[in-house]
Amino acid sequence: MSLTSFLASPPSRFAARHRRQLHLAVPVVAALAALPFALHDVYLLNVLILTLLYAAMAQSWNILGGYCGQISLGHALYFGIGAYATTLLWVNHGITPWGGMVVGAALSAVTALAVGRLCFRLKGHYFSIATIVIAEIGLLIVHNAEFTGGALGVQWPIAGDGWWSLQFGRAKAPYVWVALGLFAATWLVTWVIEDSPWGYWWRAVKDDVQAAESLGVEVFASKMSAAAVSAAFTAVGGGFYAAYVAYIDPESVMTFRFSLLFALPAVLGGIGTLWGPLVGALVLVPLTEITRSYMGGSGSGLDLVIYGGLIMVVALARPEGLLSLLPRRSR
Amino acid sequence: MTETPLLEVSNVTKRFGGLTANADVSLTVARGEILGLIGPNGAGKSTLFNAIAGAFPIDAGSIRFDGHDITSLPCPARCALGIARTFQVPRSFDSMSVVENVLVGALTRRPKTRAARHAAHEVLDFVGLGSRAEASAGELTPPEKRRLEMARALATEPKLMLLDEVMTGLTPSEAREGVELIRRVRDQGITVIMVEHVMEIVMPLIDRAVVLELGRVLAEGTPKEIVADPRVIAAYLGDRHRAA
Numbered sequence: 001m002s003l004t005s006f007l008a009s010p011p012s013r014f015a016a017r018h019r020r021q022l023h024l025a026v027p028v029v030a031a032l033a034a035l036p037f038a039l040h041d042v043y044l045l046n047v048l049i050l051t052l053l054y055a056a057m058a059q060s061w062n063i064l065g066g067y068c069g070q071i072s073l074g075h076a077l078y079f080g081i082g083a084y085a086t087t088l089l090w091v092n093h094g095i096t097p098w099g100g101m102v103v104g105a106a107l108s109a110v111t112a113l114a115v116g117r118l119c120f121r122l123k124g125h126y127f128s129i130a131t132i133v134i135a136e137i138g139l140l141i142v143h144n145a146e147f148t149g150g151a152l153g154v155q156w157p158i159a160g161d162g163w164w165s166l167q168f169g170r171a172k173a174p175y176v177w178v179a180l181g182l183f184a185a186t187w188l189v190t191w192v193i194e195d196s197p198w199g200y201w202w203r204a205v206k207d208d209v210q211a212a213e214s215l216g217v218e219v220f221a222s223k224m225s226a227a228a229v230s231a232a233f234t235a236v237g238g239g240f241y242a243a244y245v246a247y248i249d250p251e252s253v254m255t256f257r258f259s260l261l262f263a264l265p266a267v268l269g270g271i272g273t274l275w276g277p278l279v280g281a282l283v284l285v286p287l288t289e290i291t292r293s294y295m296g297g298s299g300s301g302l303d304l305v306i307y308g309g310l311i312m313v314v315a316l317a318r319p320e321g322l323l324s325l326l327p328r329r330s331r
Numbered sequence: 332m333t334e335t336p337l338l339e340v341s342n343v344t345k346r347f348g349g350l351t352a353n354a355d356v357s358l359t360v361a362r363g364e365i366l367g368l369i370g371p372n373g374a375g376k377s378t379l380f381n382a383i384a385g386a387f388p389i390d391a392g393s394i395r396f397d398g399h400d401i402t403s404l405p406c407p408a409r410c411a412l413g414i415a416r417t418f419q420v421p422r423s424f425d426s427m428s429v430v431e432n433v434l435v436g437a438l439t440r441r442p443k444t445r446a447a448r449h450a451a452h453e454v455l456d457f458v459g460l461g462s463r464a465e466a467s468a469g470e471l472t473p474p475e476k477r478r479l480e481m482a483r484a485l486a487t488e489p490k491l492m493l494l495d496e497v498m499t500g501l502t503p504s505e506a507r508e509g510v511e512l513i514r515r516v517r518d519q520g521i522t523v524i525m526v527e528h529v530m531e532i533v534m535p536l537i538d539r540a541v542v543l544e545l546g547r548v549l550a551e552g553t554p555k556e557i558v559a560d561p562r563v564i565a566a567y568l569g570d571r572h573r574a575a
Contacts (some may be wrong), residue, residue, distance in 0.1 A: 010430065010464060011448040197438050197447075200427075204435045207424035214384065214418075215487055216410035216439040272426060 018195050021274060025191070028278075029184050036173035043293070045172035049244065051285040052179035053237055058265035058277035059186035060233035065263060066272035067190075067199060068226035069206025070120070074131030075262045077115075077138040078108040078231040080254035082238025084142065087154050087248055090165075097166040101239035105232035112231030113224055120223045132256065139254045153249025156242070166243040175244050182240060183278070186233050190274055193229075202226050206272070234262065257304075264307055268314055270321030279322050284310070335398070337362045337491060337522050338383070343392035345378050352378035354546045355392070360491070365513065365523040367537035367554075369530070371566060375546040376526045377419070377495065383524070384416040384493050385409040397490060410439060415489035419496045419526075421476035425469035430455060432468050432479055436486030451486055458482045458512060474505045481512065485521075492516060494525040498532050506532050534558065542566070 032052070039045055057079070065071050085107055086100030095103075119130040142148045159165045168174045193199040201222045204212035209219055242248045269280030287310075288303040295302050318324050336359040345353040352375045360366050368376050382389050385406040393402045401409055415436075424432045433451035434444065441447040455461045458478045463471065471479060477497055484492055494513070498506045510532060517523055527533040533540075534554040542550040542557060544566045550557060557563050 009449075010452050011445055014430075014448060015445070195444050197442065197444060200431060200435050200438060200444070203426050203431075204424050207426050208422045210386070211418065211422035211424065211483075212435070213406040214410060214416050215436040215483060216407045217435065218407050 014195075018191075021191060025184075025187060029180065032180050033177060036176045042170075042172060045176060047286055047289045049172065049175045049179050050289065051281050052176065052183050053241060053244075054261060054265055054285050055278045055281035056179065056183040056186045057234060057237045057262040058269075058281055059183065059190060060230050060237065061262040062266040062272065062277050063186075063190060063193065063202075063233070064226045064230035066266055066276070067193065067206065068202040068223055069272075070223055070226065071124075071128045071263070072131045072227075072230075073128050073256070073259045073263065074115070074133075074135030074138075075231070075234050076254050076256060076258035077135040078112065078234035079238035079241070079258055079262070080138060080142060080250070081108045081111060082235025083242040083248050083253040084148055084154075084238075085235070086239030087156065087242045088147070090243075091154055091156060096164050097239055097243045101236045104235040104239045108231040108235035109228040112227040116224045116227045120220060120227075132259070135254070135256065135259055139250055142254060143250045149249070151250060153247060153252070156246035166240075167246065178240055182233075182236060187274070187278070189229065189233070194274060198222070198225060203272070260307075264311060266321075268310060268321060270323030273321065273323050276321050276323050283322070334362060336360055337397055338524075339395040340379070340383065341393045341395070343379065343382055343389050343394065345375075345382055345387075345389050347378075351546050353382065353389075356543070356546070356548055357392075358541050358548065358551065360522060360524060362490075362522055363517065363520060364538040365517055365525065365536060367533045367540040368524060368526045368543065369528075369533065369540055369557075370543035370549070373545075374543040376543055378546075379543065380416075380493055380495055380524070380526050384414060410487055410489075413488070413490035414493065415484035415487045415491070416493040417477075417480035417484055417495055417497055419499070421473070421480050423468035423471065423476055423479055425467065427468055428464070429460060429466050429468050429471065429479060430464040433482045433486045436483040439487040447486075451482075454482045454486045457485065457515070459508075474501055477501070477509070478512075481516075485516065489521060491522045491524065494523060494527075496526055496528060498527055498529045510536050 035048060036045060039048065061072065061075050082101060082104035085104030086097050089095040089100040089103060090097050115131070115134055119127055122130055143151055159167055161167050161169045201217045204215065204217050205219050205222045213219055238253060241253065265280030265284050266277045267280070268284060269278065270276030284307065287306060291303050291306055314321060338360040340356060340358045343353050343356045344351065356379055368380065370376050381387060383394060385404060388403065393400060395401065396412060396414060399412060401412065424435065430448065430451050433454055434447045437447035437450040441450060452461070452464060455464050458481050460475060460478050460482060463475060468479065481497065498509055501509060506529065513523060513536060525533065525537070537554060540552065540554055540557045541548060542563050549566055550560045550563050
């Protein structure tokens with residue numbers, strides 16, 4: 001086969017299309033990284049940080065929910081594990097939050113495997129309900145345990161600012177970059193997985209379990225691996241969030257609300273797609289933050305009403321998410 | 332030289348609650364043959380088919396394949412040994428393109444996605460779906476979906492293909508193409524077991540037929556012997572032949 005005909009062969013055409021996504025991602029990430037130089041408003045930077053964090057969390061959720069089709073509504077558990085591991089290791093043992101994130105990720109992955117062992121026999125809605133229940137159990141344990149600080153939570157002590165402590169005083173830009181780095185990492189992992197055997201197995205499991213099995217796909221192992229990867233990245237996000245707000249309690253990192261907020265951007269943007277979580281987060285998070293600040297205390301809960309409304313509109317008009325507005329090839 | 336059979340089904344019994352779908356069924360399949368599994372509705376064809384594919388455990392008996400006892404092996408392990416199947420109602424992976432559907436099967440023998448994608452395109456050309464490779468699997472017409480099922484199964488590079496009513500619902504010309512495809516599959520050295528209702532199509536294609544009735548083996552032989560067997564005519568062909 002000559003070189004030109006080889007390059008034009010369908011597999012290389014696919015490879016070129018897959019690579020183009022990477023070429024699209026580089027300027028997007030670069031532009032987001034440059035934003036703190038243009039934006040100086042603390043409020044807007046805060047919205048940007050939360051947007052990137054939720055984009056990263058939705059991207060992590062999407063690995064299990066979007067690609068493997070296992071709709072977890074208990075990812076707050078993994079977020080909480082990351083937040084508490086990072087916080088307790090830093091506050092009690094002086095271990096850098098970076099180390100805490102790694103420990104949290106490992107703990108979360110192991111927890112996800114244990115949850116999966118229990119729950120992956122359940123199908124569809126039954127699985128989702130089980131994940132809610134398990135996350136609530138986790139919340140109750142953290143609420144009542146002594147080493148977690150119980151309902152009072154844990155305050156991060158004032159420490160020297162810098163990358164080691166992940167504390168930057170009033171500066172917001174470093175947090176933007178860390179959140180962006182986390183999002184870029186989750187995006188890159190998703191991108192690699194999309195054209196890896198696991199990616200195809202996960203989607204096969206999502207679409208049709210029986211057909212997947214008949215083609216040699218190990219269904220249980222596929223679900224378990226997706227759950228572990230998804231949970232690990234969610235925990236890193238929890239660790240970052242703890243460092244960012246420098247105070248955590250069970251309500252602020254582990255309630256059901258978080259499980260929903262991690263799933264919704266992916267659902268809105270396009271479940272099981274590479275760009276869906278970012279697109280969804282770019283719409284949802286600013287919208288939430290703006291309604292919250294305009295409505296003040298009287299509007300508490302209104303952001304969730306808007307979320308719900310948006311999801312209903314998307315479900316009715318565009319069940320495949322906002323990205324389905326684009327032609328198939330360019331997604 | 333007498334070769335060992337590729338597949339040996341021995342005294343297989345499968346019950347669903349009070350219903351015995353397969354009772355003491357035994358049959359052997361030689362390498363390279365096309366075996367037709369026929370019988371009236373409710374005869375237990377699909378049950379036996381699924382038992383061989385590993386869709387559920389059987390209650391008694393044993394199944395040997397290519398020198399291995401596969402009686403208690405799960406479905407993916409049987410695929411790895413070389414058993415592939417199609418589904419009566421096509422089950423495509425609709426979030427993926429046609430070629431990616433086939434790629435999933437190709438990964439059984441190739442750990443690298445690039446090589447698997449290459450193989451998937453070749454298999455699609457073989458079954459005549461090459462031009463639809465990049466379409467979404469959900470967009471295919473029903474006869475195309477049947478071909479996709481064949482392609483996916485072929486991509487696992489099986490020794491034995493189990494075809495579950497692949498001709499049902501096809502027009503006569505589509506069915507003729509299907510027959511041609513199955514012949515080409517056999518010419519690749521793949522043994523075929525097909526469950527089929529459409530007798531006119533199956534009879535010229537198969538080397539041997541096993542007729543099931545009420546969960547038991549009623550008769551076994553070449554298509555000629557089968558159509559001449561009075562028990563078979565009574566059980567299965569009877570009505571149609573009287574009508575003709």
